Amino acid sequence: MLVTPAYAQAAQGAGQGALGGLLVPMLLVFAIMYFFMIRPQQKKMKEHQAMLDALRRGDQVVTQGGLIAKVTKVRDDGELEVEIAPEVRVRVVRSSVASVLSKTEPARD
Numbered sequence: 001m002l003v004t005p006a007y008a009q010a011a012q013g014a015g016q017g018a019l020g021g022l023l024v025p026m027l028l029v030f031a032i033m034y035f036f037m038i039r040p041q042q043k044k045m046k047e048h049q050a051m052l053d054a055l056r057r058g059d060q061v062v063t064q065g066g067l068i069a070k071v072t073k074v075r076d077d078g079e080l081e082v083e084i085a086p087e088v089r090v091r092v093v094r095s096s097v098a099s100v101l102s103k104t105e106p107a108r109d
Contacts, residue, residue, distance in 0.1 A: 052094050055080065058104035061097045068101065 055061070059071045061082065069082035078094045
């Protein structure tokens, strides 16, 4: 065959340049996804966890099922006892609280 060694070496080098050319845009896409999707979601999860940790007796909450209830007891095992109607109390998992409608003032010592 009539392929010169210089031509064969140039063809191998072109493949490595294409790999480097694809790596930079892929890293750029990942960085954009991190700052616009992953990081805000992590921030939202931290805020939700802080809200759940700050729940106390007397807070009015909305569960993920859409029930509006008043917290009557905060248990240590990740549960809340809530009152959904007068004298109707149910236990719910703390993580099922979607939002807090009204906070109560902390008790003064």
